[in-house]
Amino acid sequence: MISMTDVVKSFDGFRALDGLNMDVPDGSVYGLVGPNGAGKSTALRHITGVLRQDSGSVQVLGQEVFENPGVKSCIACIPDEVYFFPSASGREMKNFYKGIYPGFSEQRYQRLGEALQVDDRLPMRKLSRGMQKQVAFRIALSLMPKLLVLDEPVDGLDPVMRRQIMSLVMEDVLERGLTVVISSHNLRELEDVCDHVGIMNHGRVILERSLSDLQDNIAKVLVAMPQGQLLPQGLEILHESSTGRLRTLIVRGDREAIAERLAAAGPQFMDIVPLTLEEIFIYELGGADYAVKDIVL
Amino acid sequence: MQSKTSYFSFALFKKTVGRYMPLWAAYLLVWFLLLPMPLITNLSFQNPGAGDQIIFYICSVAVKGGVVVLSLFSPLAAMAVFGGFCSQRSAAALCSLPVKREGLFLSCYSAAMGTMTACNLIILLPTLLICCLFHRISPAPALLWFLVVTLLGLAFFGIASFAFSTTGNILAIPAVYALLNAGPIAIEALLVLICYAVSYGYSADLFPITDRITPVVDLMMRVNYNYEGVGRMIVGWRALAGWALVGLLLSAAALLLFRRRQMETASDVAAIKVFKPVFRVLAAICGTGCGYIVFIIFWLQGSLSDALRPGYLTAMLALCCFGMAAGWFCGEMMIKKTLKVFSLKGFVKVFCMAAAFCAAVVLVYLDPMGIERRLPEAKDIEWVRVTSYDGWCELHEEENIALVLELNRSVVDNKVTNLQGDYRNYITFLYRTSEGTVRKSYLVSEDSPNNQQTVEILNLPESVYSRNAPSFEVKDGDIITCNIITYRSNESGEALTSHYEADRSEAYDLWKNGILPDLREGNMGFVEDQYVSDGLLSVDIEMEFCDPVSGDTRYIVYPVLPEASNTIAWLQGAGII
Numbered sequence: 001m002i003s004m005t006d007v008v009k010s011f012d013g014f015r016a017l018d019g020l021n022m023d024v025p026d027g028s029v030y031g032l033v034g035p036n037g038a039g040k041s042t043a044l045r046h047i048t049g050v051l052r053q054d055s056g057s058v059q060v061l062g063q064e065v066f067e068n069p070g071v072k073s074c075i076a077c078i079p080d081e082v083y084f085f086p087s088a089s090g091r092e093m094k095n096f097y098k099g100i101y102p103g104f105s106e107q108r109y110q111r112l113g114e115a116l117q118v119d120d121r122l123p124m125r126k127l128s129r130g131m132q133k134q135v136a137f138r139i140a141l142s143l144m145p146k147l148l149v150l151d152e153p154v155d156g157l158d159p160v161m162r163r164q165i166m167s168l169v170m171e172d173v174l175e176r177g178l179t180v181v182i183s184s185h186n187l188r189e190l191e192d193v194c195d196h197v198g199i200m201n202h203g204r205v206i207l208e209r210s211l212s213d214l215q216d217n218i219a220k221v222l223v224a225m226p227q228g229q230l231l232p233q234g235l236e237i238l239h240e241s242s243t244g245r246l247r248t249l250i251v252r253g254d255r256e257a258i259a260e261r262l263a264a265a266g267p268q269f270m271d272i273v274p275l276t277l278e279e280i281f282i283y284e285l286g287g288a289d290y291a292v293k294d295i296v297l
Numbered sequence: 298m299q300s301k302t303s304y305f306s307f308a309l310f311k312k313t314v315g316r317y318m319p320l321w322a323a324y325l326l327v328w329f330l331l332l333p334m335p336l337i338t339n340l341s342f343q344n345p346g347a348g349d350q351i352i353f354y355i356c357s358v359a360v361k362g363g364v365v366v367l368s369l370f371s372p373l374a375a376m377a378v379f380g381g382f383c384s385q386r387s388a389a390a391l392c393s394l395p396v397k398r399e400g401l402f403l404s405c406y407s408a409a410m411g412t413m414t415a416c417n418l419i420i421l422l423p424t425l426l427i428c429c430l431f432h433r434i435s436p437a438p439a440l441l442w443f444l445v446v447t448l449l450g451l452a453f454f455g456i457a458s459f460a461f462s463t464t465g466n467i468l469a470i471p472a473v474y475a476l477l478n479a480g481p482i483a484i485e486a487l488l489v490l491i492c493y494a495v496s497y498g499y500s501a502d503l504f505p506i507t508d509r510i511t512p513v514v515d516l517m518m519r520v521n522y523n524y525e526g527v528g529r530m531i532v533g534w535r536a537l538a539g540w541a542l543v544g545l546l547l548s549a550a551a552l553l554l555f556r557r558r559q560m561e562t563a564s565d566v567a568a569i570k571v572f573k574p575v576f577r578v579l580a581a582i583c584g585t586g587c588g589y590i591v592f593i594i595f596w597l598q599g600s601l602s603d604a605l606r607p608g609y610l611t612a613m614l615a616l617c618c619f620g621m622a623a624g625w626f627c628g629e630m631m632i633k634k635t636l637k638v639f640s641l642k643g644f645v646k647v648f649c650m651a652a653a654f655c656a657a658v659v660l661v662y663l664d665p666m667g668i669e670r671r672l673p674e675a676k677d678i679e680w681v682r683v684t685s686y687d688g689w690c691e692l693h694e695e696e697n698i699a700l701v702l703e704l705n706r707s708v709v710d711n712k713v714t715n716l717q718g719d720y721r722n723y724i725t726f727l728y729r730t731s732e733g734t735v736r737k738s739y740l741v742s743e744d745s746p747n748n749q750q751t752v753e754i755l756n757l758p759e760s761v762y763s764r765n766a767p768s769f770e771v772k773d774g775d776i777i778t779c780n781i782i783t784y785r786s787n788e789s790g791e792a793l794t795s796h797y798e799a800d801r802s803e804a805y806d807l808w809k810n811g812i813l814p815d816l817r818e819g820n821m822g823f824v825e826d827q828y829v830s831d832g833l834l835s836v837d838i839e840m841e842f843c844d845p846v847s848g849d850t851r852y853i854v855y856p857v858l859p860e861a862s863n864t865i866a867w868l869q870g871a872g873i874i
Contacts, residue, residue, distance in 0.1 A: 073395035099308025
């Protein structure tokens with residue numbers, strides 16, 4: 001669906017994207033995570049055709065997206081801070097988008113109105129941030145896009161509405177094969193919906209895998225070794241902490257191989273648990289000079 | 298996969314028109330108050346000349362009102378319709394739409410131009426009705442108004458669109474627009490004013506060159522109205538069409554720039570990289586101008602030529618350089634959106650600019666090329682006009698022109714002396730040569746010998762005649778009024794005034810046999826300090842002449858001196874004194 005190759009974008013000499021490579025498969029829900037200033041929003045603005053890259057290629061549906069109305073008509077985007085024309089109501093905004101997007105479905109809009117009960121006759125400026133987000137989702141999903149780009153999508157929504165909206169999005173993923181790219185700092189929620197994850201730092205994707213691959217490739221090991229016994233050689237330990245004799249290790253590699261190697265060293269106690277996305281994010285970035293090494297989990 | 302809305306978006310067009318309805322309504326109201334409203338209120342005004350007056354009014358509203366209204370409204374319209382591209386959030390929302398950049402630009406551009414034209418049509422219809430049905434005049438003036446304001450709209454909105462294309466900041470749009478409209482003339486005025494201050498004798502029109510490239514000034518000067526028939530109600534169509542074409546070309550340039558625009562520049566003062574240094578330099582020039590204005594106000598109390606004093610020159614340069622630095626760093630702050638712009642590199646650049654400016658000004662002041670002393674050759678001069686506080690004269694005779702050149706050289710030779718003292722006289726020389734005109738203007742000190750020389754030149758017979766006689770040969774009927782006022786004092790010192798109004802033939806007779814011979818003989822018409830009265834009787838003759846060819850009138854007062862024997866004889870013969 002999306003293919004970004006060696007994308008470079010500079011703002012007044014600062015490289016916001018520095019040779020970004022990113023591939024989003026068709027029908028996937030792709031979580032784009034990264035620290036502040038990593039270049040996530042810039043990358044999303046390239047995907048939606050707002051910004052033009054200095055070099056490299058940004059393709060959606062196999063075509064360059066910049067200045068390509070055909071491709072852009074298949075993309076819906078909900079930015080971090082939703083923009084509406086001042087004093088326009090939700091219905092006026094809907095009519096505006098309906099006039100521009102050829103695939104807009106009035107039927108879908110009416111049906112979404114039952115799930116997202118915000119009066120679309122009210123001026124947008126009188127709505128809370130969360131209600132504005134609901135209107136934005138209602139319009140975006142009515143555009144019947146092939147690609148939905150979401151930047152911090154659930155900010156301002158209450159927990160019930162978060163679930164409601166994400167279930168509507170997932171419904172489109174399942175029924176229509178919608179591809180979703182989500183940039184968020186709420187990694188626990190991303191973990192629930194994403195099947196692919198890309199971790200960005202310093203304008204590059206430093207890690208891009210399916211979530212299951214990612215979780216299989218890194219493990220959290222709780223181990224207590226006998227007195228004087230060292231850990232076996234060859235483990236790629238990303239982080240290590242200890243409480244008494246109990247050590248907590250974050251180890252990269254196949255879970256079973258790690259277990260076999262540790263077992264061979266004869267530990268007094270050993271347990272291997274999967275990492276959450278948040279933990280993966282923190283430890284992967286720890287290896288990329290991100291100052292999280294002293295965070296105790 | 299092409300969208301049907303890629304090159305023009307009707308939805309965006311409609312939304313843009315609808316969003317700024319109050320602005321269009323204000324435009325409509327202004328034109329309604331300027332055009333149909335006065336015509337309606339004058340419906341009862343049915344005298345025989347009313348039709349001509351209405352035609353004249355409509356044409357004047359078109360050419361003068363049109364320039365004012367459209368030049369002020371266009372930047373507002375540009376700020377409204379293109380404002381969405383001047384903030385990061387709205388620019389991102391608009392540019393993510395499946396519409397090409399051309400489509401975005403054209404939809405917004407046509408929303409403004411289309412609505413303005415629609416408003417013009419709404420005004421045209423009642424105007425036509427009132428003209429044809431009630432005032433019973435031709436529809437031509439109303440149609441010409443429509444054509445003129447449409448062309449002016451193309452011109453000024455084109456300039457405003459171009460202003461938008463260079464900046465990403467909504468508040469910078471009117472500033473850039475003002476710069477495009479008045480920048481050249483303002484820069485030229487600054488240069489002229491500085492030359493006035495530092496070059497002794499420099500004199501020129503304030504805007505000798507750039508008025509033609511300044512749309513508001515050019516349109517105001519060249520487009521006009523007159524009474525001469527339907528086909529010539531409005532003159533200056535070439536200027537109108539020319540500026541409309543410029544507006545269209547600038548709109549096309551704006552479109553091309555917008556296509557290449559990086560949307561991350563939304564809210565930046567300079568939207569295009571190449572304009573950043575231009576913007577800094579323009580800000581520095583504005584700062585220099587501000588420094589110079591402060592200098593004029595606080596050092597000179599508004600008197601420009603005092604700047605010639607060496608101490609003042611230092612103050613002027615200091616203020617201009619300070620203004621230049623302030624302008625440059627302000628420009629840098631606006632471009633970089635930070636106050637942290639005071640780098641060594643920046644100071645070096647400002648120092649270089651200031652040094653170049655000071656060097657140029659000091660060079661003009663010291664005049665190593667001797668430009669101040671350079672005067673036209675006597676053989677090339679057709680005539681010269683001398684003007685001072687005491688009066689003026691126009692001289693054609695060779696020996697008199699030589700005297701004027703001698704005076705001019707003397708003024709320049711006495712430059713240092715003339716710069717002393719607080720009380721000054723001014724002397725201006727305008728030379729007409731075969732190659733054009735040369736103007737020199739000087740301040741001279743009150744006790745300068747040049748003052749006496751000037752008075753002597755002003756009292757030469759040719760000077761007296763040129764100052765006191767009309768430029769055309771006066772014939773019977775050309776003197777349209779003639780009043781003779783006599784002041785007498787009786788023995789007790791009481792003043793008695795009598796007044797005699799001569800008819801046209803008497804006036805011509807007085808001119809032919811009294812005043813004209815006296816002027817030719819040098820008996821009257823001297824500059825004021827030569828006037829002598831016996832204290833008992835004085836006579837003033839006021840005459841108004843009308844040029845039979847141009848229709849221009851000239852009003853001259855002749856104080857009758859005791860030496861004016863011909864005039865006195867005529868007055869005595871007529872029994873007036």
